[in-house]
Each structure stands twice: as structure tokens, then as C-alpha cells.
Amino acid sequence: MDPLSDVLALLKPRSFMSAGLDAGGEWAVQFDQQHKTIKCGAVVQGQCWLTVAGQAQMLHSGDCFLLPHGLPFQLTTDTALTAVPAREVFAAPANGGIVCHQGGGDCFLVSSRFALDGEHADILLAMLPAIVVIERSSQQAVALRWAVERMMEEMRDNLPGSALLIEHLSHLVLMQALRLHLSGQSDGVGWLFALADRQMCSAISAMHERPARRWTLQELAETVGMSRSAFAQKFKQRVGQSPLDYLTRWRMLLAGQRLRSSNDSIAVIALSLGYESDSAFSTAFKRVMGCSPRQYGQNKGDSV
Structure with a gap:
């Protein structure tokens, strides 16, 4: 294997939750801290703010993001809004893994949260920033967009075998996002x-x-x-x-x-x-x- 595959194998990332959020109107959702996890997601339709550790980043349709440190984060149309806890939003009945919030129709996101079963998560996570965003405009993001769109289709259609296919696609999204992030780094220090x-x-x-x-x-x-x-x-x-x-x-x-x-x-x-x-x-x-x-x-x- 190559070095990145070696380390990911040592960390043993497993996707223990993939979900979609279809939100409408003005909204804000607060997600709790999750230790030893990597959150990977993408905006399929619309736009929203992503805020982590005081950093706010506007995400547009086609943008993908990584949250490597398991920190609390917020997704919202307006950073001034009072956020609803994610556990309340995702307690609503899901349709094929997609939760509809406030009628939906304006902003659609898909994401996966990876638990790290390995003992040495710090060797990967410590050298990544709190937010990694891969913009749709990137010429190298074609494969990433394809995987995200396939995840969306599998969640919506909920066909036999969808759960396993979504798990494999979520790993593809994680690996491709890491590749794209590395390709844009010329001055980072670390293996x-x-x-x-x-x-x-x-x-x-x-x-x-x-x-x-x-x-x-x-x-x-x-x-x-x-x-x-x-x-x-x-x-x-x-x-x-x-x-x-x-x-x-x-x-x-x-x-x-x-x-x-x-x-x-x-x-x-x-x-x-x-x-x-x-x-x-x-x-x-x-x-x-x-x-x-x-x-x-x-x-x-x-x-x-």
C-alpha cells in the first residue's frame, strides 16, 4: 500500500453514520462534539454557513468539507440565528436516511461521520486545520462530486443494498477529499x-x-x-x-x-x-x- 493508505488502515476509519439534511427557509443546527471522529460532507443544493471553533465558512452547492477534530460545529443560513440541537432535528422520521427540516427544498446536504477505531488518530488529525473545504470550482473535484451525488441518490432511492453502497461511497469521499486537500498544500509541515x-x-x-x-x-x-x-x-x-x-x-x-x-x-x-x-x-x-x-x-x- 501507499503511505496514506497505510496510515488510514492503522487508524481504522469506519463510517458509523451517513445522513442527509433537506432544510427550508431560515435555519440553524448545532452539532455536539464527537471525539476521535472525522466529519465529511457536501452541499448538494443551496448554500449555508459552516462554523467551527469561531471560524465561519460559506459553503455553496458542490462544495465539500472535512471536520477532522470532532469539534462542535454549526450549519446555518445566518450566523446570528439561535441554533437547534442536531439531536432534535435528526429525531424526526427519516426518508431513506434524509431528514426534512422546516419543509426542506432550499438547502440539501449529505455527510458521513467516521469513528476512528485505531489508537493513533493524532498522527493524522493533528496536522489538519479545523475546517477543510474543497470548493466545487476545483478542477480535480470531479470524482469527489460524483461520489457525493451517488450518495445522495442512494439515500433518496433507498434501494436494496443502499446501506453498504453508501458506506463504500463515504470512504471514497473521505479519501478523495484528503487527496484534494494535500494537492493544494505546498508549505504544510508533517508527514x-x-x-x-x-x-x-x-x-x-x-x-x-x-x-x-x-x-x-x-x-x-x-x-x-x-x-x-x-x-x-x-x-x-x-x-x-x-x-x-x-x-x-x-x-x-x-x-x-x-x-x-x-x-x-x-x-x-x-x-x-x-x-x-x-x-x-x-x-x-x-x-x-x-x-x-x-x-x-x-x-x-x-x-x-
């Missing part, structure tokens, strides 16, 4: 933004494909056709940490996943990630994860 750089993406891909290899700076630099010093400098500038520090962190994230999801021994996990010594692995794990491998594995029901 996520570095994926937009061909050379840095190649280096990260190499480490993900062979995490147990005893990579050296020289080998990684040669992999992407750069000198050792130029590669080290550029990687640090784009990712925010050195290549070998990134490799160590990725290894420990993989180790943490296995400690909580498998019965593999610490010795087996350590060896599979390139550590011949349990003590060397344990030292690195504690430095990155904040506790020993044994303690981490014992807390299978807790999140980091």
Missing part, C-alpha cells in the same frame, strides 16, 4: 503534507514497505536520487523530524497496533521490526509511546 512531494513520498513509502530494514540516511537518499545532506535537510523541513526519527515512530506505531490486536510476543514483534534486542526495542518504544511495550499491551481497552 501528511510531505506525501504531496514526490521525493519525500518515495522515501516514506520505502520505510513503510520495509520497516524492519536497517535503513541509513545514505540508502534513503539514494532511493530518491538525492545527496545525503540535501535529503536529510529537505525531509526535516517537510516532515518536521529526521528520516530515522520518522522510521522509529512508524515502527512503534506498528508495534503498538500488534501489541493490542495480536498475541505476538514482544520478542517476535521486536524482531519483525528490525530489533535483535528486546531491550533496545523496549527503550525505543517507551521513548516514543510513553510506556513500556508490556504496559501498552495490557491496556487493550484504552486509547492513547
Whole structure:
């Protein structure tokens, strides 16, 4: 897999709710905080304001949005209106997953909320802003609009198999929105933004494909056709940490996943990630994860 797919697989996003909102007239809906979730949605018809953490953004028909931090947010035609709690709006009977508010007909939105089952949501969410908007005018948004429109049709028609199809489409919308956001970022710092750089993406891909290899700076630099010093400098500038520090962190994230999801021994996990010594692995794990491998594995029901 590629690095973005690797990390999303580690985070285990699952769509546990997709819904449509068909609103009419002047309206305002307040959504509560949802920890460890990503909200992804789109305006199919009309327009409205999206407000998160004091930031207000006007959304027009065809615009898509990501809310990566699970923060409370508001959708409204007028930011001065008093908002109705979302739980009251969505308590109304739904028609194929679409709730009609105040008669509908003026603004139609579809959205999915993804719970993150993985233990390391912070490695993705921390480097994204509170609101990510992909405007319809983007020339690269064709696939995203197609997926959103198909979701709308499936919700409205409510045909056999719609629930499963909507779940797959919602994952497509999430991935495409992340791709489009990355393609527009030239100065972001972090592994996520570095994926937009061909050379840095190649280096990260190499480490993900062979995490147990005893990579050296020289080998990684040669992999992407750069000198050792130029590669080290550029990687640090784009990712925010050195290549070998990134490799160590990725290894420990993989180790943490296995400690909580498998019965593999610490010795087996350590060896599979390139550590011949349990003590060397344990030292690195504690430095990155904040506790020993044994303690981490014992807390299978807790999140980091």
C-alpha cells in the first residue's frame, strides 16, 4: 500500500453514520462534539454557513468539507440565528436516511461521520486545520462530486443494498477529499503534507514497505536520487523530524497496533521490526509511546 493508505488502515476509519439534511427557509443546527471522529460532507443544493471553533465558512452547492477534530460545529443560513440541537432535528422520521427540516427544498446536504477505531488518530488529525473545504470550482473535484451525488441518490432511492453502497461511497469521499486537500498544500509541515512531494513520498513509502530494514540516511537518499545532506535537510523541513526519527515512530506505531490486536510476543514483534534486542526495542518504544511495550499491551481497552 501507499503511505496514506497505510496510515488510514492503522487508524481504522469506519463510517458509523451517513445522513442527509433537506432544510427550508431560515435555519440553524448545532452539532455536539464527537471525539476521535472525522466529519465529511457536501452541499448538494443551496448554500449555508459552516462554523467551527469561531471560524465561519460559506459553503455553496458542490462544495465539500472535512471536520477532522470532532469539534462542535454549526450549519446555518445566518450566523446570528439561535441554533437547534442536531439531536432534535435528526429525531424526526427519516426518508431513506434524509431528514426534512422546516419543509426542506432550499438547502440539501449529505455527510458521513467516521469513528476512528485505531489508537493513533493524532498522527493524522493533528496536522489538519479545523475546517477543510474543497470548493466545487476545483478542477480535480470531479470524482469527489460524483461520489457525493451517488450518495445522495442512494439515500433518496433507498434501494436494496443502499446501506453498504453508501458506506463504500463515504470512504471514497473521505479519501478523495484528503487527496484534494494535500494537492493544494505546498508549505504544510508533517508527514501528511510531505506525501504531496514526490521525493519525500518515495522515501516514506520505502520505510513503510520495509520497516524492519536497517535503513541509513545514505540508502534513503539514494532511493530518491538525492545527496545525503540535501535529503536529510529537505525531509526535516517537510516532515518536521529526521528520516530515522520518522522510521522509529512508524515502527512503534506498528508495534503498538500488534501489541493490542495480536498475541505476538514482544520478542517476535521486536524482531519483525528490525530489533535483535528486546531491550533496545523496549527503550525505543517507551521513548516514543510513553510506556513500556508490556504496559501498552495490557491496556487493550484504552486509547492513547
